[in-house]
Structure formats: C-alpha cells, structure tokens
Amino acid sequence: MPIDLSKIRAIDVHVHAEVSCHDPEDPVMGKFFDAASHYFKAPRERPKMPEIIELYRESQIAFCMFTVDCESGMGAKRVSNYEVAELANKNDDICIPFASIDPHKGKYGAREALDLIENHGVKGFKFHGIAQNCHPADPMGYPIYEVINEYKLPAIFHTGHSGMGTGMRGGGGMRLKYGQPMLVDDVAVDFPDMKIILAHPSWPWVDESLSMALHKTNVFIDLSGWSPKYFPKQVIQYANTQLKHKMLFGSDFPLIHPDKWIKVAQEVGFKEEVMPGIMKDNAAKVLGLV
Template sequence: MAMIQDAVDIVCNPFTSQELDKGQTGFDRTFMTQVRMPSEMHDGVSMPDYIDKMDRAGIGRSLLIAVRAGDMRMAGSAEIPYDQVAEYCRAHPDRFSGLAGVDPYRGMQGLRDLTYAVEELGFVGAHLYPHWFGLAPDHAKYYPYYAKCCELGIPIMMQVGQNLVYNRKRALPSVGRPICLDQVAIDFPELKLIGIHIGVPWTDEMIAMAWKHENIYIGGDAYAPKYWPPQLVHYMNSYGQDKVMFGTDWPVIDPERAVKELEAMELRPEARAKLMRDNARKVFRLPESEAK
C-alpha cells in the first residue's frame, strides 16, 4: 500500500532538550520507561531530528501542543508557553501549527490567552487535559472555553479514557470518560470536539459518541496502531471514516512506527486518506503541506 506523503499528525508534544531542561513535559523518567521510550530519546529530540522523522514517515504537518497541564499554583503541574510553540511554528511554517492548552483555573486571562494564541499566533485549535485538573470534560469550568472556541471558530481536543501516572510525585484520577462529551456536544453543536487517545478502556463509548454526534471526532494516538481495538479499526474503515484522525502523541509513539503499522492495516484507500490527512485538514482548516 502506497504511503500517504502529506499526512497530518494532530497530537504532537514538543520534546526537545529545552522542554526537558525547563521541566515542561509533566512526566518523569519512570513514565518514559513505562511507555518503552528508547534510552537515546531520554534527553530530548531536536526539532531538525524530529522533522527528519516526519519526512521518513511521510508526515507533512504536525500540530504542536502548547500544553497546560494542571493549575500552575500546584506542585507537579507543567506548561509550555504559547510563544515557545509559536517560535517552532514560525521557524517551520510549512511543517508545524500550534494548539493552545487550556487551564480552566486562569479565568478571564485564560480566555484572553486563547484569543491571543489564535488571532496573533495563528494557532489552529485548543487542547485540554481534563485529568490534570480533576474535572470531567462536561464540568462547568470548561464552558467559557468551549464558548470561546466557538467564537474563534476552532476545534478543541481533549484526552479521553484513562491516564497513566506521569510523575510519581502526583498521581491523577481518570476523569475523561468519553460519555462526558455527550452533554458538551449538545450544548455546543457548532464546536468540533476531538477525543484523543482513542478512549481506552472505553473505546466503544468513544465510538458511540462520534457516531451519535456530528461534531465529535476521534484522535487515533498514544497507542501503537497495531494495538488499536478492532472495533475502532472497523469504524474508521467503514461508517466512521469521516470521524477519525491520525496522531501519535509524540514522544509516546514514534511517527515512523505508527505510519508503518497503519500501512500494514487493510484499509480502504479513501478511508486511509481521510484518516491520515483529509479529516484533519477539514477539521483544523489546515493549509496543504507536503513532506520534503
């Protein structure tokens, strides 16, 4: 099966020595070992080296997350500043677009930050980690941010399903049941909601939400494709082919490995193109880009 040469990775975390040195990743070396990250990556991967990986995998564009992982007044929280991600995007505008992390405890300043990220920095969407805040996706504290996303015309992605222990100093509860998107989709029908990390162990619930609601999508990331549940593969290869988008959650999953495993799947050509490229371009309103 021919590789898609201009794929889009919708979930990508900056993971250079800069993020590690500044303590901006939110996870420790125990987590790196748990997800079987190669030891040579433990000190970060430079952007030029990551772009080389993109090229070998046929990925034209990656969406970089300016993550806000928890209330920064609490020990163990982490963030990557919007401007830091914007620098990567400005340096490689044909390869990267930014996603603005959401922290519901920042109130009006958080809403102003989100507006700045989209209108001034050119970010194409928002990103939320519900478990870092201990609040399920349908909590009222997120609603002003959902409304602002509607005003700005951007989608928002959020982790659904379980979460791991990212840092042994602070374990977080798994609050992101996919069913929690149900009421949000009803209250904000024009807001595109993307449940990333495929909803494990509630993948059937995630599929049900994407099937029920026109404005709910699934991010296929954080798990190696060869381990994706068969019901998800069936969904994206049939009646759900317009609702699933490729991602890696780099550095959790290596893009070369992910693409290779997806190439081995028996997917219809139109379903493969939508998964790897077309759905993301439509949802995030991305410019066309190609791997060099």
C-alpha cells in the same frame, strides 16, 4: 508558507512539545516523564521543538504541536504556548500551532486563548482532564470553550487510560475518571461549532467515543497513543465503515514515532480506500486546510 497538501503524505494531529528551548525541564514533570518512558518503552530524553520540526519535515508529515498546561492539577510549570506558536509559525510549511490552557484559569485563560488566536496564529487547543484534574464539562472551563467555539476551531480532549502517571504511587495523583469520553458529550452539545477531537482509542471506554463520533457532527477521533496492532476490533470496523470520515491519524510523539505507527497501521485491517482519509484528508478538513 502555508502547508502544501500535495507535498505531504500525512497529517499527525497529536504531537507533544514537552520541553522548552529556553527553560530547564520542570522537575515535577520530569518524574512523570520517567514513568511514561518506562510505560511506553520510549527514550527518556525529550526532543526540543526544532528537532521535532525537522524530523517531521524529513518525513513529509505535517503536524499539530502543543504542550499540556497542567499547572493547577499537577503543579508542573507549562511550556509557553507563545513559544510553541512562534516556532510553529516560523515553520508553517509543516507545523500547525495548537495551545493548551488549564481550565482552572477560567476567564483569564479565555483572554489568553483570544490573544493566541488573534495575534499568534493558533489553530486549535488541547485539554487533558486527567492531568488538569478537571471534569471536561466543568463550567469553570466554559469561558475558554466559548472563545474556541466562536472561532470554530478544533479542540483535542484526552480520553481513556493515561500513560502519564501509570506505574507511579497512586498514579501520580491523577484520576482516570476524567478521561471518560462521555464526560465530553456536554461540551459537544453546548459548543456545537467547536470541532472536538477525542484523543486515543479511549480504552476502557472505546464504545463511548465511537457512539459520540457517530451521534455528534462536531466530534472526531484521533488514533494516537496506541500502536494500531493493539486497537480494539470495533475501532477498525467503524474506521472502515460509518466513521471513515471521522478518524484522524495521530501518533503521540515523542512516545510513539509516526513512521512506526504508519507501518503498523498498514497491517491491521484498515481498508485501502479509507487510509487516505485517516492519514491526511479528514484532518485537512477538520483543521480548515481545504
């Protein structure tokens, strides 16, 4: 059953499936979960995918669900893209399957991307240069991008500071430089049919994301990972004006609850007339739901 936009109140484009229903939590990733939970003041226990699906169904919020494949950069076993896709497709009234493939996997990763799109209904991809220890425009990832570009699908790129690794010795070995938004600009140029979503307000490089979304027709911004009360003023300024069609609601669940994000967003200065676009309409277009 496809998503009925008239029956949902929002689309959350940024929801993490952090644990498998079948496999135990990876011990390497567990250390990062400990630190991230402390940083975000969030519960340590990570919900399994069926729990996430039911929470969003009860809230009448459709959502994009994905894991982060950082097997090379962090040495942590990923949650299977196929498990995510299977559960999402069984609940396609509310859930949209995204996948994540470590760019280090190159052409072999491109084979997986193609299979996920053609045979498992995946509708988009997630990349995290910091966790994947990879420059977003490193040519090794281009075979994967080529597949995404061919199918004109969206790809979310983490930008800005990373809660993952914050407070850990040496940042857990994660390099923040790969979160600079402008590093994604070459990807936007080289793959103009791939819809690029720059995740988070991108602090401390906020203005780079705003510039890219203004300049590139295929670049959008999701507002996940921060409570809206902490948004830099220029994010709200551009969301109310020139980039009102480029801003997308995202929570970063399970670290931020979508209802909590929405409640705060109603109080920080977004114009009433732009909120329907931010909350649902803009994402519906990017995701090809309309």
